[in-house]
Amino acid sequence: MNTPFDDIAFLANSENRVAIFGALVENPKSRSEIRDQVDTSGATITRVLRGLEDRNWITSVGQAYAVTPLGEWVYDEFTHLVAEMEAVHRLREPIQWLPDDQLTFDVQRLRDAELILVEESDVTRFLRRVRDFQASGDQIRGVTRSVSPDMVENQWELAVHGETHIDFVISPEVLDVVLGHQTACQQFNEMLDQPNVRFTVCEDIPMSVGIVDGKVGINLTDDQGVLKGGLISEDETVREWALALFEHCRKNGRDVESRDIRGE
Structure with a gap:
């Protein structure tokens, strides 16, 4: 079973995962629409969608994929953490x-x-x-x-x-x-x-x-x-x-x- 650290690492270790996740937060999209927005291979998109679905962060709606309420929560918190760490990184030396x-x-x-x-x-x-x-x-x-x-x-x-x-x-x-x-x-x-x-x-x-x-x-x-x-x-x-x-x-x-x- 995945731990919270595993879930954090799932997103933190791949810009493609974050980009695809973010694209779906904007609005539901099909695989082709995701590929038009995120510059990566179809195989990568398939793997990322599977990983997001396994965590109940997205769900399939016909030919499209949509973010679940749980997924919205996760994305908001993760992007907030990234923003905070970007500030920390920027100020690390000046502090x-x-x-x-x-x-x-x-x-x-x-x-x-x-x-x-x-x-x-x-x-x-x-x-x-x-x-x-x-x-x-x-x-x-x-x-x-x-x-x-x-x-x-x-x-x-x-x-x-x-x-x-x-x-x-x-x-x-x-x-x-x-x-x-x-x-x-x-x-x-x-x-x-x-x-x-x-x-x-x-x-x-x-x-x-x-x-x-x-x-x-x-x-x-x-x-x-x-x-x-x-x-x-x-x-x-x-x-x-x-x-x-x-x-x-x-x-x-x-x-x-x-x-x-x-x-x-």
Whole structure:
């Protein structure tokens, strides 16, 4: 007698079985109609139909085959499992670049997150996506341990030449980088004079996270601190987590003022 594992393996070990099963879930079909839709041999179709019938997942109706209620249940559950495993496979490597001690939400919340990896063939792709992400909303909040002149310029354009509200918590190292770059320092100072901008310095920032309206961007870095990419999620639980991290870091920091830039 087949075990549950045997039934799972019956589908998991053959794309043809899943394709034929799925074709019949759409609507009843004859053998010829199945062959028109699924690119496989007649002998394979016969074997698959026999296996599906033996499990009471399909039944013959005249010259056609139709899925039974039990078969519909099985197909729904199997395709759901496949979708979950596809998400797991996609996020298998990125998840290891997130600090376990900071993730207070179930990582399944990231199943639908957009993944952007830093590619050697196009190292600017990630930065372009971050710029687009920050420009996609009216309010930018977050915490960061890294910065580039391009990112400072992007926020400067959004806040000074636009109406974007910016409230960011930065590490002392980020402030030092900004102060050490002439153009970035000038743009940063101009932002501080805007009523819609607030920067706070915090000593202890565990990771870089941005919140643009209802979306959350999470930087991915390896054990050596090398940027590997990022995730963008619209999950509400992830947003609540990001806001809590932001509020915690801002509460434990101090506001940056123009006199800090001028050295007064």
